[in-house]
Amino acid sequence: MSRVGKIARRTFLVGSAMIAGGVAFGTYLVRSPHANPLLEGLDKGEATFNPWVKISRTGITLITPHADLGQGVASAQALLIAEEMDLEMDQFQVSFGEPAAAYYNRALAEESLPFLATDEGRIAESSRTIVSALLKPLGMQGTGGSSAMSDSFDKLREAGAVARETLKLAASRQTGVAISDLRTEAGAVYLPDGTAVPYTELAEAAAAVEPVTRVRLREPSEWRLIGKPTKRVDMVAKSTGTMTYGIDLAVEGMVYAAIRINPRQGGKLVRYDATEALEMRGVQKLVEITGGIAVIADNTWRAIRAAEAVEIEWGEAPYPAEQAQHWEAVAASFNEDHLDQRWRNDGDVDAVLGASGDVFEAEYRSPYVAHAPLEPLNAIVLVGDEFTDVWTGHQLPQLLQMQVSAITGHTSGNVRFHNQFVGGSFGHRLEIGFVEQAAEIAVQMRGTPVKLTYSREEDFAHDFPRHIAMGRGRGSVANGQVEAVDLSIAAPSVFASQFGRLGYSVPGPDLQIAAGAWNNPYLLPNFRMRAYRAPELAPVSSWRAVGAPGAGFIFDSFLDELIHKAGADPMEERIRLMEHEVSRKVLEAVAEMSSWGGELGSNKGRGVAFVESFGVPFAQVVEVTNTDQGIRIDRVWAACDTGTIIDPANFEGLVQGGIVWALGHAINCEITYADGMAEQSNYHAHQGMRMYQAPEIFVRGLENGHKTRGLGEPMVPPAAPALANAIFAATGKRIREMPFDKHIDFV
Template sequence: MSRLGTIARRTFLIGSAAIAGGVAFGVYAYKREPENPLSRQLGDGQVALTPYVRIDQTGVTVITPRADVGQGVASVLAALVAEELDVAWNDIRIDFGPPSAAYYNGAVTAEGLPFAATNDGLIARQARVVGDAVSKFLSLQITGGSSTVPDAYEKMRVAGAVARDVLLQAAAKRTGIAKEELKTSNGSVITPRGEALSYASLAADAARIDPPRDVRLKPEAEWRYLGKTMQRIDIVAKSTGTATFGIDIKMPGMVYATVRTNPRIGGGIKSFDASAAEKSRGVIAIVPITGGVGVIADNTWRAFKAANLIKCDWGPSPYPPSSAAMFQTVAASFTAERQDSRLKDDGDAEAALQGAGVLEAEYKVPYLAHAPLEPMNAVVQLKDGRLDIWTGTQIPLFVVAMAAEVTGLRAENIHLHSQFSGGSFGRRLEHDYVRQAVELAKAHPGRPIKMTWTREEDMSHDFPRPLGMARMRGAVKDGKVEAYDLKLACPSVTASWFGRLGIPTFGPDTAIVAGAWDQPLRIPHYRVTGYRVPEMVPVSSWRSVGASGNGFLHDCFLDELIRAAGADPLKELIRLCWHEPSRKVLETVGEMSGWGSDPGKDRGRGIAFTLSFGVPVAEVVEVTNTPRGIKIDRVFVAADVGKVLDPENFENQVQGGVVWGLGHAINCELTYRDGVPEQTNFDAYETLRLYQTPVIEVRATDSGSAIRGIGEPPVPPAAPALANAIFAATGKRIRELPLSKHIDFV
């Protein structure tokens, strides 16, 4: 065994490996390494150790092992490596890589721990280390929780730096020039005489060099890419329609499919009559699947038409049939038996809320669909004992495990080819749609099958953001907020999602109270209690998860308390806030919006603040109360993610989160009748329109905190800032989403 192999099994290792005449570089920091994702590609004498960068005769390819669902993750991960490897940005290629435990996400579990992101104590830090180990144990190669950048920031930079170092060593051996006298530039090693040795020409030699244990990472002053606006690697392809999403896959001999399953999720199917569908033009096969039936045809439209001809006898709903009945279940869950957590309990809220002058309220938020523009789809081919899957997914290893279960194949015979996704918002954290495609392939092996859901199937079979209810009491004293008792009840996203993956969960679900219990506010008597509602419709993560609804529930009633105290909302939030980075975003958004100035006749400003995923975000919304309804004029946002790696992408993500949050706050809900969603297409589930979209100004603050992600944190403050602005402009306090149930918008 080579010395490199010995080191790999004993200590911290950052390795390099020869691949197909080239070299792959990676980073790995544990004594026992996961299975190498490239091991099946290597010939005799080749070495592969957790690659992030592949160099061959065609150039440099960066492995970006997270799902790109439009948030630009492929570009930012590539930039982390390119910065240290010293490669020209235009020469970088990306590859999502194969599913592998080597690509586990060590940061994603932190959000589920019962420690606030602002808690930097010893126990909290140790818990995060344990969380990283749990991620590794569960092989959580997962995209979510705004965790991609925090997880990759150091490991991928180190991978690039190690690759550069061994390339320099290879050049030094070849030329006889000391490594310290060599430089690198745009994918080449440069000698003092100006000669350029391409990385491709050095790759094979570099693969035989033991990698360094310690490498120097570039200081910010030397950054070429990070911290500066970069053209996203995928922008040209996506702008010209040449990018390949899952739904774009085309293959010789391909057939096309769709499915119909019980819109009462979990209700099953009693029987079906496909006699009319079988006679429909282009139909190749009718295939029973779990909970329903699939149609394979010679094009997608014909599959859709035939599926509509099938008469299905669906089973009954396993949950309350109507939205009203579901909210009754929520309301009945505020009991000691259903209490899930009490992670915030400062002072003595019970004593402080005795007597007169106590404010009370009840707020509600509905189920929400993910509804990404690209409907659920997958291409599958089962042939000669091998299964290939082409799809967009946030959980590649779980997809492989599921496919192995369905087909009986060994995991090494299942090949997942991850694709760009046309949106997700958490929907592709599920693999139900891939399971259906695999079941079709098992019944109809040989030819590739493209399975696509109709929009109606997509909407009615979503695992939505859970509905929720809050009951709150509060008191004010001497012009200040004195007490705040918040009770939150909703189903458990964590138990529902992990349950579908076959992983048991224990302890409280912090998602029930996320964005509420962990706010850095020093209210003298401050209590947040979570109640776990029995699962009804199976639920899942939705952009910003528990904080998505709790931002509205927590911040709006806090605004009620502040106004009852006669205080200024911004000044009181700043006074209550003990966390300096959070205070800074509040002060910054106040400056941006001109808070305190007269907004004008029939106009109002609302402010909201939510710290979620470790990121403090403050938003001010300005509205005008017109004769036809509320018009949203401007939104101001300040956020602190530590270092901003790409300012333009940061701004785009914040603006997108605000639009997402506002649109859903105004119009969107999933309601149920007879166990079936009533909204099955965008005409009934309308988000923010272009003419309604306000000017959105964004500013990043950097208080030196740990680097964070920005995909989700802008969402939670949007709804409460809008609701608080409506109150400021109209005097009308709305305690239920969507807001359009109570007021008109223009």
Template sequence: MSRLGMVSRRAVLVGAGAVAGGLVVGVYFFERFRVNARLKDGLDKGQLMLTPYVRIGEDGVTIITPRADLGQGAYSVQAALVAEELDIAWSDIKVDPGAPSSVYYNGKVLKEGLPIAATSVLLGPVAEAISQAGGKFLSLQWTGGSSTVADAYDRLRIAGATARELLLRAAAKQTGIARADLKTRDGAVIAPNGRALSYASLAEIAATLEVPADVKLRERKDWRYLGKSMPRLDMVAKCTGTATFGIDIRLPGMVYATVCTNPHLGGTLRSYDASRAAKARGVLKIVPVKGGVGIIADNTWRAFQAAKLIGFDWGEASYPASSAAMFEEVRASFIPERRDSRCKDDGDVDAALAGAKVIEAEYCVPYLAHAPLEPMNAVVQLKDGRLDIWTGTQAPVFLVKMARKLTGLAAEDIHLHALPSGGSFGRRLENDYVRQGVELAMAYQGRPIKMTWTREEDMTHDFPRPLAVARMRGAVKDGKLDACDLAIAAPSVTSSQFGRLGLHMPGPDMAIVAGAWDQPFRIPNYRVTGYRVPELVRVSSWRSVGASGNAFLHECCLDELIQIAGADPLHERLRLCSHAPSRRVLDEVRRMSCWDSKPGPGRARGLAFTLSFGVPVAEVIEVEKINDAIRIARVFVAAEVGVVLDPDNLKNQVEGAVVWALGHAMNAELTFANGRAVQTNYHEYEGMRLYQAPEIEVVALETTGETGIRGIGEPAVPPAAPALANAIFAATGIRARQLPLIKTEGIRFV
């Protein structure tokens, strides 16, 4: 066993170990990593794992990629960060999501929830330190908040560079050739005479060496993979239909199941009659689960059909029965007792409004479902005191904690096999669906059980994006925006979501005002207040979380005030903007869209800007009036991400985010009647259709020193809805103050 020691000035520690030709090397922050049974999952017999990110054995190099792949290419980017420094061929890379472990904690994801603006130079390091310490303390192995790249950028490159250095020193020891005369290429150390020594052949010696106190990372000019468009590691499998998602798992002796739980979310199950279902063809067992019933059968279809035969007497939900009643509860929350935060309070808003003609408006956004293409599912087997779970998850450590509490098993007897997910958008941060699978496995031990939700169960038992209402008061002066007082009321995502994990997060919930309070505009009198609505429907993170709705509330209010002032929407924002990277994206989108020229007959443009997850994004949408309808013609997106690690993947993520956001802005809402969700499938929850998809042009700016390394999976979502609404106003004069836009009279899309 090698001695663990300091690796870099960043206080990153690394270890290495080997048995029978296996070597594992990794990095982590703050303290030495202690091996536990969880991290040994998946290792071949005889291998010893001391550190978590790089495994080298007789089968070659395996890179541990602990952040979940939900279609955003997370496995590929994590692999590229290691491979760049380790010097292995792209075609030889194998990835493994690894076992759940606190060593994989996310040190960046909590930053967005702190009352410290991303533009704060003084408090930025404080936010970084709090986020790192909080992520470590909570064992927050969490995929979300567009934090994968930011969190992995240093530690995975150092992991690769450290492994490479150990292998070079091992080669020097074995051959007697000076370390300086050796090079590496594609998984081998190359001697001056051209002889290649594979990494696998050097692993055992490398494990005996002292870990280097520091390693040198490649300069950007020498990058082979990073900064270039690389074929994603999962692309062939996805294109050929051979990719294995959770829903694709097949195991010997497998049985199949589904569940029915109370559609009045959180309500009880008073009684049920499963006598007809128990006699249905293929049914093996009817099992009570929390809030409902599970049906185990010899195939999924028969489980689905049997579920329809069960009669239920459901208890009522505790929240108001209709969406209209819920919105009234939100509107009733603009009171001092429910004030949650006021982190933006510049100038003297009350005085400015007292002496001016006040412009007032109310905006609102609805609940939104996650609605991933792959419905919730898990394969679970409890046999001989061992629990195995195959599923996609964004929070594996918390999932294992849930299973441990439910079963009473020790942590080392619970084995999670993390799989790629067919979409999530935040839904797989929850573990309710896995809990049901575990409950079924406890009642039907020995055989693997594949539990799959129907689409209807998935839609009606979501943890949606919260509804929200904003009240704006503002004033203009001398053709400029002078005062803006924005109050936003919404339920707390943080208390709802973390509460289900048994965690209490102190202080205000910044998600209530995210994408509004922290925008880089120096309006002379500028106030943003958040009001916490008592929980109605249980809510959770949805792609871009609080900023997803607040960008519409903030940017449409801002646009309305600027239009009343008679100012240009883009140039007034530029005048007010106090953040250099944000100014650059505004100026870039001005250039891209030819903003200062006329768009042509029947066309108009709208702009929105949002700084979220540390990434400033500006979007211009050009619409065309066709008779009495609107067609979205073109979308221009400028973003500042620090460093672009894969140009094609960045472009794909931005395009996907825009289409996702526009489809929801046009058509989608999750409504409630009689205490249950109304929308049960995609025919009632319609996204953007292929023929409606616009041309999308994307430009990513890079100024690392000012913004750091950032992700792009979510930041392009928030500006899309307000940019479209503002474009519709420019084209028609109709000011839409609610989503979806089709609810506003006079707005129709083709």
């Protein structure tokens, strides 16, 4: 997928002086490190110790390569470096840096391996190590899969420690004071007599010494920043309207573009008539691009308006035109011909269910839902002679370079990507189509920067939603306990769709059909989980937590139904089944937080759900009241284990926000196709949750897990089943299909 990066001898550059050397990064070093991308383009007097730190006399820049979509990773990456480097959070600037193999994401590989995240056995671990060692030379940089903190936690602390020790060494050489008599604090090296030598003054000297390779990372008891509530570095800008998102950028000489692409995704453009559009004020021209047209104008509104005025006849969709046909295709996939993988087969489900006189069966549905983050897709592309420049927010920098270079004719390395803070993604910024469109337009206007802005309607029309899924459960209970679970889930393959759009075929089963269900850490005596691959239907993409929101809803709802059938308590039975200690403590935490088992008022009900995704065990309890106007969600208690909580303030905010996200979609969102097009064109038809519906959300983070995990997604999957379970408890009505407002009213 990516080219193998060149392994270069490490060099340090200060102005015109060059010193060769090498820097070890402890356990994360493959023998030959990636070239430090900061080495090129250093100004006179600037020094870099490693790919994440740049110092000059005037300031310190920390490179935080992961895309910040709102989850706070720019701040969190900087915090990890600053922790070890003894910087305060206001003593540096952050930058996304340039795409570089040095920023490869080792953690991304792990979730794609078919090992339970709770499996820390030899084979699982060595597979992870091999994959990460392979990915490193390929230099695959990416943000996604809740992996930024797993990727960064050790690596960036080591980068900070190396920088700190090297600065001390430089100070030692400069002053003659022994290193052991030096200490660092708040961006300066302190001599025994109290004299402070700011890092900025040591930069040149530090670049001239042999970097310190042996560093000891601090113990948690020594942490200054990690584990304490932090003020995020982007918070002031986001509170004053001074944060510039991609959509806010202006480049000198820029023109504005708006597209019309076939809303029957992948269908052809049959014919168009732009007569009216071309006469509108400010409109310069129309260009053709793959799948449609683009109108160029002198501001955003004029471009969008003119694009909408083009009369277009679109061809048919390459997938079934009506939503009912999509469900039929999925329903028709529960058979041997479509078996994708039998992920679990513990005990003997056939024997037990065969012998049971009372097999319980149920079917569940999880619909398409849109990403629709609040910042609509946008990109600025300038195709020059030597370089192409791209300004946008994106999660896969090298992929962007590759796809753009194929369009503009430059080499990948000459596509300069300027990553931006993003107004929400939820998976939307993994797709590359909008950047390709901007590049196609810009290539027809070489030398002129082209700013493509999607209207909200185009953003909905061209979203690649979360994949549709159906689940069928068969199970039995005995002696007040869950005895057997035979779960089948059918869905199209999201990875086949996503990678297929890039021209890659992905061999092997799609873990995401089963994720959230196959990997539950319960010890069910008899458990079979089979995934069935439905044919490709509407093009789909990774939505927040990918497969786990659907599969987790299906599995946990079915488990809840069996538990009720057994006459057991939903919380007690889940805890009884949960042998895995780290996960059990998460369940026990929400039980305690919610005082589960206490008396509720009349018309109230509580549900509990547990889903593990991205290595994070997560439990939620939802409490609802069945009012005259419908269900009101009153309170949610949430507990999870991410190994280490890096910033508890951000942690709590993310959990709360992700639960609001998940509950909102579960209540009232779906994307349905009619005449080959998504019927939902704007937020009026895909609301999610509003303020007045938001419950109180209580959050607890546990730190018993061994690995540091991320938190972009894992709070999403348990919310819908916990809500469905609560509604059942309050009303006796079992809802097996999202969105729930098809079956019950909400306040």
